[in-house]
């Protein structure tokens with residue numbers, strides 16, 4: 250069996266990663282989103298096991314020590330991580346999987362799983378990014394300022410990714426990522442073979 254594709258979607262906070270991923274999951278039903286573990290308190294409407302697995306800092310630190318994570322990072326004062334066992338299990342069953350994670354985590358995944366396809370989601374402009382972070386209404390003004398400072402730094406990391414997608418409209422960005430997955434599936438290095446195995450011509 251050919252392993253599923255591991256797709257890493259990253260980019261600055263507020264660029265629209267969550268929004269684009271949700272749309273992508275609608276247009277590509279076979280795709281799954283990995284559920285991360287975090288120490289951030291749940292936002293209104295978030296459910297355990299759906300958006301995140303919520304845990305305490307001490308439990309998270311114990312999980313780091315026990316080697317549970319494929320990658321982990323501290324993002325805006327909270328721990329976030331992707332459990333290795335769940336990712337390996339899904340990929341080996343042929344499931345295509347998205348990791349929607351921050352830039353530090355994306356670098357760790359690329360080091361450990363070089364065949365993962367990494368996508369940097371960029372805003373159409375810094376003004377649009379500021380509008381999106383402010384418009385989301387989940388942060389106070391102090392936190393918005395910090396997220397924007399981090400975002401400016403993070404924008405410089407785009408050249409360490411396999412693909413760059415501008416989140417101009419959600420439909421366009423998700424459509425491009427959908428095409429990237431199709432292209433990844435055609436890679437011979439990933440196991441694509443002609444019908445009949447290619448030896449019969």
Ligand code: ADP
Nearest residue numbers: 262263264265266267268381385416417418419
């Ligand atoms: P992230 O997951 O990268 O932090 P979100 O998905 O939470 O970002 O999006 C941040 C805000 O930007 C949300 O209010 C969302 O509705 C808005 N947004 C996302 N993509 C677009 C887009 N293409 N055009 C306009 N607004 C967008």
Ligand code: 5GP
Nearest residue numbers: 262285321322324329330331349350351354
């Ligand atoms: P939020 O708190 O807004 O849901 O997420 C904050 C940031 O954490 C986002 O940039 C998101 O991509 C990132 N994030 C979510 N899950 C993970 C994870 O498992 N690992 C890493 N490294 N970052 C994550």
